[in-house]
Amino acid sequence: MAEITTHTAEQTEAIGAGIAVLLVAGDIVLLRGDLGAGKTTLVRGAARALGVEGPITSPTFTIANAYIGRIPVAHLDTWRLSDPDDEEIGLALEAIGEDGVAFVEWPDSIAAGLPEPRVSVDIEHGGGDSRLLRMTGRDPGTDRSLGELVDNLRA
Numbered sequence: 001m002a003e004i005t006t007h008t009a010e011q012t013e014a015i016g017a018g019i020a021v022l023l024v025a026g027d028i029v030l031l032r033g034d035l036g037a038g039k040t041t042l043v044r045g046a047a048r049a050l051g052v053e054g055p056i057t058s059p060t061f062t063i064a065n066a067y068i069g070r071i072p073v074a075h076l077d078t079w080r081l082s083d084p085d086d087e088e089i090g091l092a093l094e095a096i097g098e099d100g101v102a103f104v105e106w107p108d109s110i111a112a113g114l115p116e117p118r119v120s121v122d123i124e125h126g127g128g129d130s131r132l133l134r135m136t137g138r139d140p141g142t143d144r145s146l147g148e149l150v151d152n153l154r155a
């Protein structure tokens with residue numbers, strides 16, 4: 001587990017960019033935290049780092065946004081799916097695909113049906129613009145990389 005407090009949206013985007021470079025096709029990143037915590041902001045930084053151009057906005061009303069960067073990038077927000085039926089879960093899984101990377105906000109309603117995430121991020125509001133980010137990797141190598149990422153950002 002790696003922890004860092006960010007004080008601007010740009011710093012949270014930079015964390016997203018740092019996570020992005022760890023990812024390979026098929027990887028999933030789960031993001032938890034209250035509304036306005038900065039989940040979409042982190043995904044924006046990650047998508048940019050993966051070569052996505054143009055606006056990267058919340059998919060709250062569409063379940064999933066699909067982008068093409070260096071690899072396909074799916075951005076899901078299942079907040080609307082508090083109690084998804086099989087069809088909705090199927091659509092979400094289809095949107096995640098297997099040939100790209102996927103970022104899933106509010107994943108808990110579908111998490112049971114997902115492959116194990118490469119990285120899980122929890123974001124907590126501090127006061128003002130500060131946010132506490134906790135990141136857990138699937139394996140020791142990922143955890144080590146996340147540790148290096150926060151060390152570099154703090155330095």
Ligand SMILES: Nc1ncnc2c1ncn2[C@@H]1O[C@H](COP(=O)(O)OP(=O)(O)O)[C@@H](O)[C@H]1O
Pocket residue numbers: 006007008009010011012033034035036037038039040041042058105128129130131
């Ligand atoms: N340190 C920070 N990290 C992330 N976002 C921040 C930070 N400070 C302020 N913000 C602002 O908080 C809001 C976060 O919104 P968003 O990323 O859409 O949250 P979520 O997807 O978790 O609902 C944005 O308006 C962003 O500019």
Ligand SMILES: [Mg+2]
Pocket residue numbers: 039040041058077105
């Ligand atoms: Mg969001």
